Amino acid sequence: MNKRPLSVIVIACLYLATGAIGFAFYFSTFKLGHPFQYSSLWASLVALIAIVSGVYMLRGSNWARWVALAWIVFHVVLSVFHSPFELAVHSLLCAAVAYFLFRPRANQHFRAAKTRTA
Numbered sequence: 001m002n003k004r005p006l007s008v009i010v011i012a013c014l015y016l017a018t019g020a021i022g023f024a025f026y027f028s029t030f031k032l033g034h035p036f037q038y039s040s041l042w043a044s045l046v047a048l049i050a051i052v053s054g055v056y057m058l059r060g061s062n063w064a065r066w067v068a069l070a071w072i073v074f075h076v077v078l079s080v081f082h083s084p085f086e087l088a089v090h091s092l093l094c095a096a097v098a099y100f101l102f103r104p105r106a107n108q109h110f111r112a113a114k115t116r117t118a
Contacts, residue, residue: 050068
């Protein structure tokens with residue numbers, strides 16, 4: 001059995017925690033019938049994507065790491081419209097996620113999970 005790399009565990013748990021906190025916060029602010037509150041619904045869905053990505057990264061699904069990368073890239077793009085500090089932080093997080101999820105040990109983990117299910 002191929003042992004899960006620590007980097008995958010840490011990143012998946014961060015996605016799970018970030019997604020759960022974000023979902024709880026944004027979903028609690030959603031009020032049906034208020035047109036400007038629909039942004040809370042969309043933010044809840046984005047948080048839910050983080051949760052799904054975290055769960056399936058732990059299971060070794062290759063598509064989940066691509067979703068995780070797309071999720072953080074989405075936040076980098078959103079950060080362009082905010083402060084330079086926020087852009088820098090999201091860009092560094094994006095680089096770290098890409099580095100750790102696509103290293104040889106992580107590649108081996110995601111490849112091994114594919115062969116176990118096939």
